[in-house]
Amino acid sequence: MEDDMREMTHGELAAMCTNLQKACSKQLRSEEAQLFGLLAAFYEEGREKQEGCGYQDLLDTINEDLASGYQRANAVASKNQDRGSLRALVWGEKVSKLLKSLLVRYEKQKNSLLDGTNVYVCEICGFVYVGEQPPAICPICKVPSFKIQAVQKEAI
Amino acid sequence: MHAARNIALCTKDCVCLFVCPTGATDTENGQIDFSKCLSGCRLCVDACPSHAIYLVSSNYPKPQKKETEVKDSLFDLAASKVKQESMAKALASESDDPVFRQLCKSVAMSNHIMAEDCYREAGYILPQSDAVRSLLKDLLAKEEGKADFPADAVRKLLEKL
């Protein structure tokens, strides 16, 4: 039993619940998936707001992951020979580097970086791609492109 | 264990319609009627020329054990990804520029997916596991009675999983 469960924020529980929702869908348990969806929506609603944070704060947090978070987690996962966790860390670190370079490029080029082109996110690993057409397979996790979703430009 | 169809692979050749002893494969929505499927039969799985049918288990083995230190470091990373997701959402909501919002929305989605993956590897991969059950029980104990908390959904999940 997991009696040492640590406190989780609403935002963290929202991600936990959508993860379980997806796992139920994969088993074709649509009712359970829908129930986890309700729970995820409750926690998403209560997500801790980061109002007033700046662009630089976001970049700083990514840099922290890249400077220490991944190193720490990798060391522990290697020591325990946990190949599944190492897999998640390899994907996550690559995606994080990519997000960092995207944010840095946006700072310089502003909207010209994304004007007249599309942005896609891989549903499986979080890979973000800027361009006309997404690649046929995700360069990071290797899923086929139907798992890579376009993100729309929306006016308010 | 019941049969399920990958609609993307099914060519509608209908061999599975001929072999199914209960008619479970013959439905208007393209999916197999699980309530009619006989556990352990698998006739349609072997007959399908397109390898479009597979078996979904009802019982899964216990997931691999996750060491506490691995779990902790993955929870730490997930917390950071969730924080970045919230930051990106805040930046998007405070801007009225569709292009900047698109960027922030993508960053938020990406971080959400990475956080989910951390939890998956931290021992929350299988909804039917002890870890998930005890999490659900904790949440119920803690949030029961709070406005809008879907307590019935959690109870139903504990019953069904």
Ligand code: SF4
């Ligand atoms: S046998 Fe396979 S390909 Fe043919 S209808 Fe059934 S599932 Fe589809």
Ligand code: SF4
């Ligand atoms: S496994 Fe048997 S009972 Fe179930 S759908 Fe296939 S043929 Fe029908």
